[in-house]
Amino acid sequence: MSRVMIIGAGGVGRVVAYKCAEYPEVFTEFMIASRTQSKCDEIAADIKSDLGYDKITTAAVDAEDVPALTKLIKDYDPFMVIHVALPYQDLTIMDACLEAGVHYLDTANYEPKEEAKFEYSHQWAYQEKFKLAGLTAILGCGFDPGVTSIFTARAATHFFDEIHYLDIVDANAGDHGKAFATNFNPEINIREITQPGKYWENGKWVEIPAFSIRKDLTYPDIGPKESYVLYHEELESLVKHFPTLKRARFWMTFGDEYLTHLRVIQNIGMAGIEPVMHKGVEIIPLEFLKTVLPDPGGLGEGYSGQTSIGCRIRGIKDGQERTYYIWNNCSHERAYRETRAQGVSYTTGVPAMTGAMMLIQGKWDGTGVYNVEQFNPDPFLEVLGKHGLEWHEEVGADLEL
């Protein structure tokens, strides 16, 4: 029915490619492009061997080189680009999509290399350009942002007249057996979690020192885990699109060992994003750290345990206070068996493919730039479980918060 182009050949790119290949009636053929073509070739070979799907083309491209990328898109002529490379590259890929006249989808908002801020302003500024071009740009269609935003939209649509308190809770109770590794790009992960925490309350942002609010939260099938309030990008669009929210927070679990490693990484200067001169070469410490740390894409084998991510919501329905919890648990082992990638890549890649399917099938539409909670959540959630991410909901749940 449609050809798409996937940019990025890390763990998430691998999952998107596997999932597209599982629905050949929708994704009739596709390209995987990344800086390193051999990584694309490896994914294509694995898919051919595991699924027998052989409609994959691969290419090498620098996603920050707009003319080269535009030419590649024009030559391949896909319906849309699914961008699962680096968030630094959102804007150049959006530019190339506009030039080439194709739709766009990503899983993480643009962040300039030189400052660790997570905000949508850069991409929302493309609103008019995409409208004028008659194209759709879907922002943040991974798990969080992505499914958490769609979970919130489901709650607001079907279970509440007004949602007042939103707590997104993200647990990774997996064990990869390594002394230290991040579950996705360490550069992005460390930038994200070392910044000050921030949450929305009573119409404004409240900034807190990193890791200063902590609570034992109980996750389904996992049990209690120390969870910390940190800033996460979907909060920005959710408080905009659900203005009844009195408070919106994001919680993530971290073990003591992980936090110790993080603290030391900061203490020794390896979390720095300013270049330092080393033997006549400018090196950014955090980029070099990424080079020496285990590749998150290689954590899959032997990764046990599961993730649990969901939304805990309190609000009003028919004049009564109500609580509601909606969540997905994902097994690292099952993710690896299916795609040779671990659960954190899986939970990001499956929604990206599903969002692309929504656009291809016309179940989501509109021109301009969209966050996923602006679309109808129902068709997406109808197929998400079949796509590998079963979800559950409970009205009247004990939110603990």
Added chain:
Amino acid sequence: MSRVMIIGAGGVGRVVAYKCAEYPEVFTEFMIASRTQSKCDEIAADIKSDLGYDKITTAAVDAEDVPALTKLIKDYDPFMVIHVALPYQDLTIMDACLEAGVHYLDTANYEPKEEAKFEYSHQWAYQEKFKLAGLTAILGCGFDPGVTSIFTARAATHFFDEIHYLDIVDANAGDHGKAFATNFNPEINIREITQPGKYWENGKWVEIPAFSIRKDLTYPDIGPKESYVLYHEELESLVKHFPTLKRARFWMTFGDEYLTHLRVIQNIGMAGIEPVMHKGVEIIPLEFLKTVLPDPGGLGEGYSGQTSIGCRIRGIKDGQERTYYIWNNCSHERAYRETRAQGVSYTTGVPAMTGAMMLIQGKWDGTGVYNVEQFNPDPFLEVLGKHGLEWHEEVGADLEL
């Protein structure tokens, strides 16, 4: 009386230069040479301003470039070279000294860059060359190795018929106020302490996992500190030169936070000495870590507390068992006031200057390669206190070991 050339302009080079300038009747003039001439100039300017001594020449030199270094030595024509640059450079500097016909002194044994082994074999192999040239090479004349070896020689000469048990105990109870910093070159420090521990017992080396033997030892004026057995290079020459030793160990204090940082540095791969490819450039993680960590030479200001290093010895005198403890305590603040360097640089630099003085004054002599315990300890220890490192001894001390 003599001109000398100091190679190295880090914290130790700074101390050696200050101490030479304090004895102009011995060190009539000297040169400081290092890769970065501006660091030499800075030391020379500080000394001129603090002490009024202005007989310092500076030069830029690559200590691994034997022809260039030989030429520099020949042009300046010193009595001897005091090498306080990197231990990797011991052999090239020894070669240049032989070529130029000048004496040599260092504070740490040669170590090839590609393997973290600490052994004297490489330098002992220069025995014949120095003998034939009629020159003296003094190895390991800092504090440890250096003063600890001379302390042991004093014990063996004056207090025992046979020394049987030697425990060198090295405490740094200072506080530099930084989250993490090493007290000397982090590259060398981390290589040294992350290797397996090793000690001498009953005629052979016993290897143990790093940090596996630990004991609370009480240091004079400091109190109890967690101390760990690790391998330290003077053990090799001491068991050779004092064959009555039944056991020889080296203990160093480490705080829990220091060990946590070290463990994380290893876990994340930053202690590695194999090059990794990063953006097309080969980078050795441990070398890059050195670039981002605080410069040990800059730790002096505000560094409080003191070091305590000494030898705890058990042996036989006149048929009776006897114990003996000899030690120095050094205040970081006092070291900084005098030389603008911290105590660990000070305790290394003062003995280097004192050893050079011994050779210049003919109190130590002989051609060939010598470890410092092979010389007469008395003239050295007679002046060491006056030079800034007062020492104390106690016969019948409680060794705790």
